[in-house]
Amino acid sequence: MINTDILAIGSGPAGCTAAIYGVRSGYKTIVLCGASHGGQLVKTNDMENFPGFVDPISGYEVMDRIHKQCSRLGVEFMQETAVKIETGARPFTLHCASGLQIAARAVIISVGACASRLGIESEKRFMGKGVSTCATCDGFFYKNKTACVIGGGNRAVEEAVFLTKFCKKVYLIHRRETFRAHKVSVDKARAIANLEFVLSSAVESINGDESGVKSITVRNINTKVLRDIETDGVFVAVGTRPQTDFLKDSGVELTSGGYIVVNEKTHTNIKGIFAAGDCTNSMYNQAVIAAGSGAKAAMEAVSFLNEDC
């Protein structure tokens, strides 16, 4: 059993910022990294909306800098995945997949959200064999090839633009005419010669054989006409879902969509347990907001610990 004052579960912008505030308040602070060290931000390419960086910077570099900052301040990182938390008594006991247990006086849940799927059978069949949820991770395999990106949010537009840098041709397939993505990003994308927008189109199937993906079939939502697009790869960028399965029987209140219910001070329904970042809402999944809410959660955790002494 390892003991800590503050345990931040999740190593994205929310968990790391919480840890910075926790450790600088004089409390022993551990960050649990889980499977996706650095969170979703490491998959983001050119960020130009994170304050403090004059030129675009990759999400990977931002997280790398934040991790180094945490380490310099004395935050401990542990490569462990949370599978269960006991909330009936304090300190809380966190169980990790490895069998390790951590006793924490205050917990900040900052597990983020992971990539959603289209939910069609052929997506499952070709996942990892031509279908991917991360262009930053897998885009390299499509050099001089054709790729399709599905979605109309910031991630889809960003991934499509990223892929145009080395793919011969990229299709951005979106089920509506208008985008959730920032207008400035969409306008920039529209100007790229090897990027074609396929709008008002829903994916019917991803087609291929044992060697991988060969094409995608989309249906125009207005005309109902089917179109086959030859492609070597499909990148699914249709939003995110919270990674809160391990909280199911913990007593921590979740919404029907699995997001953690918090008040405006980041408090969950259990005293001493706070939550921050993308696992608490589905509207403002921005790194800067996750970082801000992490800071807020840590300040609340510190007040709680100060009173708890």
Ligand code: NAP
């Ligand atoms: P998002 O903003 O939620 O967009 C998801 C997109 O996928 C929407 O366009 C949605 O279509 C579409 N979609 C959802 N389910 C679908 C389905 N079954 N079939 C086809 N299309 C489907 O998600 P995101 O782009 O992953 O971004 C997540 C969050 O991170 C957002 O808040 C985003 O702003 C943020 N983010 C920010 C940056 C940045 O600021 N640089 C970069 C990346 C992500 P509809 O529009 O029709 O619902």
